[in-house]
Amino acid sequence: MTPLDLLDIDASLSEEERQIRAVVRQLVDDRVRPHVAGWYENGHVPARELAREFGKLGLLGMHLTGYGCAGASAVAYGLACLELEAGDSGIRSLVSVQGSLAMYAIWRFGSEEQKQRWLPAMAAGEAIGCFGLTEPDHGSDPASMATRARRDGDDWILTGSKLWITNAPIADVGVIWARTDEGVRGFAVPMDTPGVTAREIRHKMSLRASLTGEIALDDVRLPADARLPEAIGLKAPLSCLTEARHGIVWGALGAARDCLDTALSYATTRTQFGRPLAGFQLTQAKLADMAVEWNKGLLLALHLGRLADAGKLRPDQVSVGKLNNVREALAIARECRTILGANGVSGEYPVMRHANNLESVLTYEGTSEIHQLVIGQRLTGLSAFA
Ligand code: FAD
Numbered sequence: 179m180t181p182l183d184l185l186d187i188d189a190s191l192s193e194e195e196r197q198i199r200a201v202v203r204q205l206v207d208d209r210v211r212p213h214v215a216g217w218y219e220n221g222h223v224p225a226r227e228l229a230r231e232f233g234k235l236g237l238l239g240m241h242l243t244g245y246g247c248a249g250a251s252a253v254a255y256g257l258a259c260l261e262l263e264a265g266d267s268g269i270r271s272l273v274s275v276q277g278s279l280a281m282y283a284i285w286r287f288g289s290e291e292q293k294q295r296w297l298p299a300m301a302a303g304e305a306i307g308c309f310g311l312t313e314p315d316h317g318s319d320p321a322s323m324a325t326r327a328r329r330d331g332d333d334w335i336l337t338g339s340k341l342w343i344t345n346a347p348i349a350d351v352g353v354i355w356a357r358t359d360e361g362v363r364g365f366a367v368p369m370d371t372p373g374v375t376a377r378e379i380r381h382k383m384s385l386r387a388s389l390t391g392e393i394a395l396d397d398v399r400l401p402a403d404a405r406l407p408e409a410i411g412l413k414a415p416l417s418c419l420t421e422a423r424h425g426i427v428w429g430a431l432g433a434a435r436d437c438l439d440t441a442l443s444y445a446t447t448r449t450q451f452g453r454p455l456a457g458f459q460l461t462q463a464k465l466a467d468m469a470v471e472w473n474k475g476l477l478l479a480l481h482l483g484r485l486a487d488a489g490k491l492r493p494d495q496v497s498v499g500k501l502n503n504v505r506e507a508l509a510i511a512r513e514c515r516t517i518l519g520a521n522g523v524s525g526e527y528p529v530m531r532h533a534n535n536l537e538s539v540l541t542y543e544g545t546s547e548i549h550q551l552v553i554g555q556r557l558t559g560l561s562a563f564a
Pocket of ligand 1 (some may be wrong): 275302306309310311312316317318319341342343344345385390442538542543546547548552562563564
């Protein structure tokens, strides 16, 4: 129980959910917290090593069933995302992309052979996956993607490029989305296939403890069985995004909680004008407003998680959660930074790192504007996308 839990939301979690949360929190305390500031500063993270450890604990594809996956509830998965992102958004991204994007796509749309080939290894963290939808010229509008897949006899030939792809520099398999004569289709592409190259994107000022890459596809020849047979049209990748966005609804609250915990502790120990910062009304107003927003965000996440577990969660409801919780988490991170004064900009404290990370989280998996348009369409019945 944390003092932040103003509404006793903890009491509405099951014993199992609390246990899973405790295990992930411990893992983050042991394996992430002591090192993450250095990983962030150096722009390097031992992703393979971490993936194996996460795999041992059943965190990769944990909400999927069979093929070595843990079959946990959506709420348990959300709580795991929250704890991972309390460590760093980049660490949660590693797990989200692996489980909710790459593994989910194969699990939901793949053939039995593809599932057998990839999922047990990915669940164990022995194989890393990435998910290539965004392109240099097509981000929010993936329907306009330029990457092409054409038939050559029984084979497929893939040509194009994907940009800003998490895990790409170390991935063993890429779920790549391409336009065909019949519409958008997905492919499970072994990343060592001739013609595939993945270049790491350096110099990010955000999500530095996460590997991001550009994938070039230069006449990549794939056998017919590389295509995900059940993935028909753009709704296939979009359904993967819905899965991952649900994790982000929770995850962003983890980054915000870590900022709030840091600010609370700082404000109670740092003295100015003869009293702790926490004793000033202006500081308490900041802390109170942030804690209220955090609790509202957790209620929202829990409601969406329970809907997901009941099989009733709609994509536009996930947009409500992603829009609100990431936006509020970023606002909390920035406000907490002010409470730490100059120390707020130092890497000795996690707050600025979280704030910088949340800038990426605000943009990926649908920007805030795109989620506003989704909600606007739900409210008005009018699409304002184009
Ligand atoms: P654009 O689409 O060019 O948008 C620029 C701005 O215009 C935004 O503010 C946007 O909201 C706004 N805008 C666009 N269209 C409209 C509209 N119709 N109305 C109003 N405003 C609009 N992608 C993947 O496929 N796989 C990954 O693993 C992945 N990982 C990522 C990791 C990181 C660190 C980052 C930063 C991005 C990642 N992405 C990934 C890409 C991400 O999903 C895209 O950046 C995102 O979809 C936005 O696309 P864009 O950057 O091209 O921005």
